[in-house]
Amino acid sequence: QKEVEQDPGPLSVPEGAIVSLNCTYSNSAFQYFMWYRQYSRKGPELLMYTYSSGNKEDGRFTAQVDKSSKYISLFIRDSQPSDSATYLCAMSDFNNAGNMLTFGGGTRLMVKP
Amino acid sequence: SAVISQKPSRDICQRGTSLTIQCQVDSQVTMMFWYRQQPGQSLTLIATANQGSEATYESGFVIDKFPISRPNLTFSTLTVSNMSPEDSSIYLCSVGTEGASVYGYTFGSGTRLTVV
Numbered sequence: 001q002k003e004v005e006q007d008p009g010p011l012s013v014p015e016g017a018i019v020s021l022n023c024t025y026s027n028s029a030f031q032y033f034m035w036y037r038q039y040s041r042k043g044p045e046l047l048m049y050t051y052s053s054g055n056k057e058d059g060r061f062t063a064q065v066d067k068s069s070k071y072i073s074l075f076i077r078d079s080q081p082s083d084s085a086t087y088l089c090a091m092s093d094f095n096n097a098g099n100m101l102t103f104g105g106g107t108r109l110m111v112k113p
Numbered sequence: 114s115a116v117i118s119q120k121p122s123r124d125i126c127q128r129g130t131s132l133t134i135q136c137q138v139d140s141q142v143t144m145m146f147w148y149r150q151q152p153g154q155s156l157t158l159i160a161t162a163n164q165g166s167e168a169t170y171e172s173g174f175v176i177d178k179f180p181i182s183r184p185n186l187t188f189s190t191l192t193v194s195n196m197s198p199e200d201s202s203i204y205l206c207s208v209g210t211e212g213a214s215v216y217g218y219t220f221g222s223g224t225r226l227t228v229v
Contacts, residue, residue, distance in 0.1 A: 106155060
């Protein structure tokens with residue numbers, strides 16, 4: 001079993017839809033949770049991060065963490081074609097040597113005009 | 114955040130040969146990492162590049178296959194040695210700043226390697 005599970009998609013939605021992207025994990029030591037966006041032929045770029053449980057909102061993006069269920073989500077409101085990318089969740093306890101990030105496999109999102 | 118220049122952006126190599134990938138950062142950074150992203154797969158950490166000492170490798174990765182250099186705080190190289198088709202992947206450099214702030218974790222655009 002992978003430490004972080006993420007549905008690979010692809011997820012295809014019409015423009016303006018609300019998108020829900022999710023990851024589950026098994027390591028209860030994870031405290032920091034991140035979402036990266038990766039456009040084709042580009043490196044991942046940090047989109048949002050949260051510490052421990054709770055919600056965080058940034059414009060059209062909302063990140064949620066439920067540590068009791070070991071489940072994190074990224075919601076995208078009013079999705080745009082420019083949101084089409086692969087979304088990677090990542091997490092860490094930032095206590096281990098090297099501050100390693102553990103990534104999910106990524107979900108490919110396609111927003112159709 | 115730091116700006117990373119990674120070279121080459123892509124290459125097609127013959128099996129049995131080696132390729133060295135360069136990662137140049139526009140500012141001094143504490144932490145530099147090398148990741149591999151296989152087609153349709155997650156990012157997997159290969160090693161942490163330590164300035165002035167040997168790199169720290171993750172399970173499944175060895176120095177003979179992936180030698181890493183880090184001569185200063187702005188530059189690192191990863192060599193993929195004695196390549197086979199299984200090494201076809203995207204290799205990514207990532208950097209972090211002091212204090213492990215998540216905002217400090219920046220990725221390069223990656224090197225797309227195809228081994229034939």
